[in-house]
Amino acid sequence: MRKSIPIQQYLTNASHIAYGCMGLGGDINNGEVLSKYDIVKAQSVVECAVVSGINFFDHADIYRRGRAELVFGKVLADAPHLREHMIIQSKCGIRVKNGDNFGCYDFSAQWVRQSVDGILKRLGIEFIDILMLHRPDPLMDVEELANALKSLIQAGKINHIAVSNMNHHQIAMLQSAVDIPIVANQIEMSLSKLDWVNDGVMVGSEGNSKIDFVSGTLEHCQLNNIQLQAWGSLSKGIFCEQGLYSSNQNVRNTAELVKQLSNKYQVEGEAIVLAFLMRHPAGIQPVIGTTNENRIRNAVGALKVSLERNDWFNLYVTSRGEVLP
Numbered sequence: 001m002r003k004s005i006p007i008q009q010y011l012t013n014a015s016h017i018a019y020g021c022m023g024l025g026g027d028i029n030n031g032e033v034l035s036k037y038d039i040v041k042a043q044s045v046v047e048c049a050v051v052s053g054i055n056f057f058d059h060a061d062i063y064r065r066g067r068a069e070l071v072f073g074k075v076l077a078d079a080p081h082l083r084e085h086m087i088i089q090s091k092c093g094i095r096v097k098n099g100d101n102f103g104c105y106d107f108s109a110q111w112v113r114q115s116v117d118g119i120l121k122r123l124g125i126e127f128i129d130i131l132m133l134h135r136p137d138p139l140m141d142v143e144e145l146a147n148a149l150k151s152l153i154q155a156g157k158i159n160h161i162a163v164s165n166m167n168h169h170q171i172a173m174l175q176s177a178v179d180i181p182i183v184a185n186q187i188e189m190s191l192s193k194l195d196w197v198n199d200g201v202m203v204g205s206e207g208n209s210k211i212d213f214v215s216g217t218l219e220h221c222q223l224n225n226i227q228l229q230a231w232g233s234l235s236k237g238i239f240c241e242q243g244l245y246s247s248n249q250n251v252r253n254t255a256e257l258v259k260q261l262s263n264k265y266q267v268e269g270e271a272i273v274l275a276f277l278m279r280h281p282a283g284i285q286p287v288i289g290t291t292n293e294n295r296i297r298n299a300v301g302a303l304k305v306s307l308e309r310n311d312w313f314n315l316y317v318t319s320r321g322e323v324l325p
Contacts, residue, residue: 014087016278017300018056018229019049020289025067034071041291042071043078048293050082052300058186058229058287059123060091060134061115069122077124089130089184090119091164093137107137109148116157130183132162136170146177153180162186164231168220175224185221189230189284191239191254191276191319198320205325222282230277233286234299239319240269250321257318261311271301276315279307 024045026038049057059069069090076083092115097103106112112133119128131152133145152158162184163171175182189196195213202208203215221228238246243255261272270288277284288299307315317324 014056014227014285015054016285016303017054017274018058018089018285018287019046019054019296020058020231020287021068021072022060022063022289023068023291025064025069025071028065028067030067032067032070034067034074038067038071039074043075045291045293045296046072046075046082048296050085052297053303054296054300055085056087056089056285058089059119060094060132061119061122062091062094062096062134065096066118066122069119073122073124083125087129088123088125089132089162090123090128091132091134092116092119093134105135105137107133107140107145109144112145112148113152116152120157127156128158130160130162131158132164132184132186133166133174135165140174142174142177145174149178149180162227164229167214168217169214171217171220171224171226181224182226184227184229184285185217186229186231186287187217188232189228189277190232190235191273191315192235192251193232194316194320197280197316202325207325218282227285228282229285229287231287231289233277234270234273234288234290234295237270237290237295239273250319254315254319257315261307261315264311265305265307267301267305268298270295270298271305272307272315274299274302275305275307276312278302278305279312 024042026035059072061069092112093105093107095101095104095106116128116131149161160183161178161180163174163182164186166185171182171185195211196218198211199213199215202211218228238251239255239258243251244259246252246255258269258272262269265272274286277286288296290296
């Protein structure tokens, strides 16, 4: 059994780009039956990510209704040596529509414990490096949740805790009840989802009230050593080649600029899109979810790029579609 790794070592050893496993596992309508193609495809994608230098793998119990974890478990079973070099994160807390449940968020102790057991079984591992609480539960009993997390850590089922889609008020409230640090917050950040930047830029300016981001969340994470992870980081590829033919003028303009910068920095478009995030001093860790192996290889090219200030701002202003205040 691998020993628990202290969080500072995680922060040092984790790859700067994470692979999000939401696309693995095939058709959700097939239940827990995995085809040979599903397994071979997952093996190939995971191997591509590992060879490309990615050691951080992001899951959630709802991805493909559990099939993403299940097929990843098959990959690990066939190549158990991979686990030793991986940081595996998974999320729980979203209950999809089923029967008389219309869909809800659930951080109750019973549901969290049950979810963790299911994750471990599907992945075929002894513990999760990081358990991430997927979306804020408005009925969260913070003390009940804290006790459940503590018991899971004591049982050796999880090593660290993190959150997703939470603002800094929610993070601070949860942290007040747990005696181990919250190590990450995964939120949507990309060249097409810019309110995390606009929040700071538009202070005191007209239109600031229209920003869809809770002010201070980035700064809270920076001040408290909470790793910011960006889901949706590649914007579904809209700023790469296909964006040049988009009917949206902003997308076309941004895709053209991405192409120009690709030539300047001698990388592919995916690398420029991620380099925009990674240039920010918050130390953002992009989570990529593509199953296209060429795009995975293209994405890690971002590690070779440090955008010049003018290039970063040109991307920002072009994508937002209006000049700075």
